[in-house]
Amino acid sequence: xxxxxxxxxxxxxxxxxxxDPVRLALGTRYSQxxxxxxxxxxxxxxPLVEQYFRWAGRALTGDLGxxxxxxxxxxxxxxxxxxxTLTLAFAAILLALLIAVPLGTLSALRPRSLTDRVxxxxxxxGISVPDFWLAIVLILVFAGTLxxxxxxxxVPLGExxxxxxxxxxxxxxxxxVVSGSVITRFVRSSVLEALGSDxxxxxxxxxxxxxxxxxxxxxxxxxxxxxTVTGVQLAYLLSGVVVxxxxxxxxxxxxxxxxxxxxxxYPVLQGAILLFAFVFLVINLLVDLLYSRIDPRxxx
Amino acid sequence: MSAxxxxxxxxxxxxxxxxxxxxxxNGLTYSVGPGETVAVVGESGSGKSVSVLALLGLLPDRVxxxxxxxLLxxxxxxxxxxxxxxxxxxxxxxxxxxxxxxSLNPVLTIxxxxxEGLRAHSDMSTAVARRRAAELLGEVGLPDPERVLDRYPHExxxxxxxxxxxxxxxxxxxxxxxxxxxxxxxxxxxQAQIIDLVEQLQSDHGTGVIxxxxxxxxxxxxxxxxxxxxxxxxxEDGTVDDVLEHPxxxxxxxxxxxxxxxxxxxxxxGEVPDLVTVPGLPPPPTDLxxxxxxxxxxxxxxxxxxxxxxxxxxxxxxxxSGHRGRExxxxxxxxxxxxxxx
Amino acid sequence: xxxxxxxxxxxPARPRWRETLGLLARNRTALVAALVLLAIILVAIFxxxxxxxxxxxxxxxxxxxxxxxxHLFGTDDLGRDILSxxxxxxxxxxxxxxxSVGLAMVGGTIIGLIAGFxxxxxxxxxxxxxxxxxxxxxxxxxxxxxxxxxxGTSNTIIAIAIVYVPIFARVTRASVLGVxxxxxxxxxxxxxxxxxxxxxxxxxPNAAPPIIVQASISLAFAVLAEAAxxxxxxxxxxPNPSWGLMLAEGRGYIDLAWWLAFFPGMAIVIxxxxxxxxxxxxxxxxxxxxxxxMAGGGR
Numbered sequence: 034x035x036x037x038x039x040x041x042x043x044x045x046x047x048x049x050x051x052x053d054p055v056r057l058a059l060g061t062r063y064s065q066x067x068x069x070x071x072x073x074x075x076x077x078x079x080p081l082v083e084q085y086f087r088w089a090g091r092a093l094t095g096d097l098g099x100x101x102x103x104x105x106x107x108x109x110x111x112x113x114x115x116x117x118t119l120t121l122a123f124a125a126i127l128l129a130l131l132i133a134v135p136l137g138t139l140s141a142l143r144p145r146s147l148t149d150r151v152x153x154x155x156x157x158x159g160i161s162v163p164d165f166w167l168a169i170v171l172i173l174v175f176a177g178t179l180x181x182x183x184x185x186x187x188v189p190l191g192e193x194x195x196x197x198x199x200x201x202x203x204x205x206x207x208x209x210v211v212s213g214s215v216i217t218r219f220v221r222s223s224v225l226e227a228l229g230s231d232x233x234x235x236x237x238x239x240x241x242x243x244x245x246x247x248x249x250x251x252x253x254x255x256x257x258x259x260x261t262v263t264g265v266q267l268a269y270l271l272s273g274v275v276v277x278x279x280x281x282x283x284x285x286x287x288x289x290x291x292x293x294x295x296x297x298x299y300p301v302l303q304g305a306i307l308l309f310a311f312v313f314l315v316i317n318l319l320v321d322l323l324y325s326r327i328d329p330r331x332x333x
Numbered sequence: 334m335s336a337x338x339x340x341x342x343x344x345x346x347x348x349x350x351x352x353x354x355x356x357x358x359n360g361l362t363y364s365v366g367p368g369e370t371v372a373v374v375g376e377s378g379s380g381k382s383v384s385v386l387a388l389l390g391l392l393p394d395r396v397x398x399x400x401x402x403x404l405l406x407x408x409x410x411x412x413x414x415x416x417x418x419x420x421x422x423x424x425x426x427x428x429x430x431x432x433x434x435x436s437l438n439p440v441l442t443i444x445x446x447x448x449e450g451l452r453a454h455s456d457m458s459t460a461v462a463r464r465r466a467a468e469l470l471g472e473v474g475l476p477d478p479e480r481v482l483d484r485y486p487h488e489x490x491x492x493x494x495x496x497x498x499x500x501x502x503x504x505x506x507x508x509x510x511x512x513x514x515x516x517x518x519x520x521x522x523x524q525a526q527i528i529d530l531v532e533q534l535q536s537d538h539g540t541g542v543i544x545x546x547x548x549x550x551x552x553x554x555x556x557x558x559x560x561x562x563x564x565x566x567x568x569e570d571g572t573v574d575d576v577l578e579h580p581x582x583x584x585x586x587x588x589x590x591x592x593x594x595x596x597x598x599x600x601x602x603g604e605v606p607d608l609v610t611v612p613g614l615p616p617p618p619t620d621l622x623x624x625x626x627x628x629x630x631x632x633x634x635x636x637x638x639x640x641x642x643x644x645x646x647x648x649x650x651x652x653x654s655g656h657r658g659r660e661x662x663x664x665x666x667x668x669x670x671x672x673x674x675x
Numbered sequence: 676x677x678x679x680x681x682x683x684x685x686x687p688a689r690p691r692w693r694e695t696l697g698l699l700a701r702n703r704t705a706l707v708a709a710l711v712l713l714a715i716i717l718v719a720i721f722x723x724x725x726x727x728x729x730x731x732x733x734x735x736x737x738x739x740x741x742x743x744x745x746h747l748f749g750t751d752d753l754g755r756d757i758l759s760x761x762x763x764x765x766x767x768x769x770x771x772x773x774x775s776v777g778l779a780m781v782g783g784t785i786i787g788l789i790a791g792f793x794x795x796x797x798x799x800x801x802x803x804x805x806x807x808x809x810x811x812x813x814x815x816x817x818x819x820x821x822x823x824x825x826x827g828t829s830n831t832i833i834a835i836a837i838v839y840v841p842i843f844a845r846v847t848r849a850s851v852l853g854v855x856x857x858x859x860x861x862x863x864x865x866x867x868x869x870x871x872x873x874x875x876x877x878x879x880p881n882a883a884p885p886i887i888v889q890a891s892i893s894l895a896f897a898v899l900a901e902a903a904x905x906x907x908x909x910x911x912x913x914p915n916p917s918w919g920l921m922l923a924e925g926r927g928y929i930d931l932a933w934w935l936a937f938f939p940g941m942a943i944v945i946x947x948x949x950x951x952x953x954x955x956x957x958x959x960x961x962x963x964x965x966x967x968x969m970a971g972g973g974r
Contacts, residue, residue, distance in 0.1 A: 160947075160951060163902050163919075272814060272815055273814055276906060
């Protein structure tokens with residue numbers, strides 16, 4: 034239902050964009066006939082409402098139309114770019130989790146200690162840094178000055194695993210820092226809250242060893258909501274990587290979307306945005322489902 | 334006279350707060366015998382909960398300073414090494430807290446929560462522990478124990494949850510059970526059931542019970558002895574009969590006087606007499622008065638020393654001997670006993 | 676005896692502003708952040724006074740100079756003084772930030788109030804629309820809006836405002852739902868208080884704290900968003916200085932002249948950081964539970 038609304042929104046937005054795609058696609062010199070032909074071919078001469086239904090109808094069957102610029106089917110274009118974006122997003126989240134969860138937990142276990150203070154400062158800076166600036170700085174330091182890692186591009190895993198990894202590290206860090214900071218703060222507050230809860234006191238009063246209390250009663254309860262937070266971050270990341278993709282010349286969906294905006298390539302833009310919104314909704318749904326499976330309070 | 338299960342001597346607890354050091358418990362001395370129920374009564378903030386948490390080392394080290402001695406079967410809880418204290422918690426003393434919903438871990442099954450307590454202090458296998466857990470649930474009066482083991486806390490009613498908590502507290506057969514406002518969060522009818530249950534278990538196992546409450550009705554129902562706390566100290570203690578029927582300390586008298594009593598006669602115009610209240614609020618633990626703790630609110634103020642000196646806890650002349658032949662003195666920390674005693 | 680004009684029903688303890696500020700001041704980090712922000716805002720308002728040179732004074736002979744005494748932040752590829760551009764960029768970024776969040780706040784709050792207060796189908800429709808906007812990835816929505824209206828600072832403000840309206844609507848609505856069923860509201864209503872009065876005197880003061888906290892958080896992200904959009908070329912257009920734009924320009928020269936990108940970037944980081952720290956401090960102070968903890972209540 035929401036998706037339908039989104040699709041309407043997408044469609045109307047795109048068509049409100051100034052600039053005639055046909056003219057852009059045809060370049061500087063063209064004949065009136067060529068113009069008319071291209072317009073007709075893409076159904077642009079029909080009334081808007083009809084265009085919408087045509088597009089939506091076809092979209093439901095998986096046909097998102099054809100790019101104005103290149104003539105390739107939109108689905109193909111998106112399919113080419115999607116893996117790159119997905120890889121980046123997942124790598125970033127994984128990196129973020131690997132660092133944030135232990136850091137946040139340690140922070141909570143030793144409040145006001147050096148570890149805690151450092152972690153807090155880092156995470157506060159982390160959410161304040163624009164990811165593209167960080168990307169630039171990383172490139173400067175690691176690719177430029179130190180020359181350790183390449184500054185961009187993408188190589189599929191199958192072809193060159195080492196190259197794939199090398200190219201993935203910097204962008205993943207650039208994107209992951211923000212999410213990592215958010216997650217660190219969340220884990221810290223969640224664990225702190227769990228530590229002070231009554232049932233932890235009961236567990237201690239039972240005479241359970243500290244490690245058992247920590248594992249079974251503190252962390253287990255504190256990390257449950259982490260699922261939701263991670264899901265939200267992931268959804269946000271998938272679309273937010275646009276700018277970083279540009280900086281690293283990462284051939285992903287975000288880059289595609291931006292290019293199609295500039296070229297007024299409606300079908301591609303519509304398809305891309307629709308896909309983003311769709312993925313966003315799907316992730317939210319999955320997160321809700323997952324959470325209801327693991328939290329016994331919601332299960333029944 | 335049988336050896337006391339718990340012997341507390343001069344327990345003091347200070348807590349570090351943003352507003353300064355709070356002297357929450359100031360020299361508490363009492364003992365609990367086997368099979369005996371001692372009720373600790375006081376307002377919120379009198380230090381009653383903190384005193385028992387301190388006994389089992391459940392106060393965070395960073396903010397709490399505990400001193401004094403607390404001998405559980407001869408071993409001092411307050412100077413034990415942490416690992417030994419951990420071993421004592423459970424088999425030595427079990428605790429039941431106020432709110433059964435938050436005392437139990439919401440994401441673990443009941444069974445798991447009982448079993449882990451059993452296995453932490455023995456080398457039972459999980460299967461054996463489960464059977465024992467089911468037995469315990471039966472003892473506390475839960476129907477269909479096997480099924481309850483696999484349930485989660487939110488699936489049980491408040492009363493049932495509290496029974497589970499009691500089962501957990503008694504699972505390692507401790508000699509002492511501490512109930513901190515264990516019935517405050519429950520309906521009145523359920524309260525009565527829980528109180529009966531504890532009494533039953535106590536007589537079955539000979540457990541000593543410390544029952545913390547602010548409800549004098551509960552005290553009258555089950556306690557053998559009462560300890561009245563105010564401002565972190567004991568201001569009066571003795572048998573239930575002594576304290577409730579012949580209160581000596583002005584504070585105790587105030588507490589008891591504030592109970593509405595159907596037997597109180599109506600006034601000359603037929604109007605209902607006002608409830609006697611103790612005006613004012615307890616002193617903040619960061620700023621205790623120099624003399625008698627109750628002095629700022631005391632309606633009697635019968636002695637000039639009250640303002641500047643701390644009255645010691647002394648025996649009152651007419652102490653009756655309590656049941657089972659024990660000499661149970663009636664003590665109060667006041668110089669105003671003469672004026673109050675009628 | 677005449678009935679009181681305004682029911683004596685108990686309203687919740689509204690945060691007293693003086694006490695709030697006092698508590699906030701106790702938090703040293705937030706205090707420092709607030710002061711720094713104040714400084715930045717002052718510089719932004721009086722930008723032309725502070726900037727040693729104009730934003731667009733070119734001096735080709737002195738292009739790409741490293742930071743020196745005459746040019747504290749160095750010069751860019753057209754010889755323009757970077758310090759001045761950063762200062763002037765501050766006014767752009769802050770203007771966009773405050774205006775867009777302000778717009779979003781007003782719009783979102785009104786929508787949230789109406790949705791929460793009147794409920795049922797009004798609520799459903801409004802929230803559906805909000806959900807649709809919300810499902811849009813934020814950056815892309817802004818890009819799309821800018822694509823429609825064309826690039827530029829004012830359009831950026833509108834774009835960011837639209838992106839943030841749903842969040843404010845949700846926050847407000849949540850507060851309204853919580854307050855609506857409170858006894859004192861019903862009491863007021865039973866004495867005949869008008870809807871408007873109810874909203875302004877009871878609902879709004881309760882919704883205010885979370886809205887304010889949300890505003891400070893959103894301000895941080897709005898500044899980041901403006902930078903991102905300008906970086907992509909969709910926001911503030913050259914030759915106007917904007918931190919994001921300067922980053923884009925500086926990117927090409929990153930190995931030659933790191934200062935082109937570094938200083939605007941730092942400016943962004945510091946500003947956003949201060950907004951975030953302030954927001955954290957505000958959240959601690961305005962959340963009722965935390966507040967009692969801080970004010971020294973409890974045992």
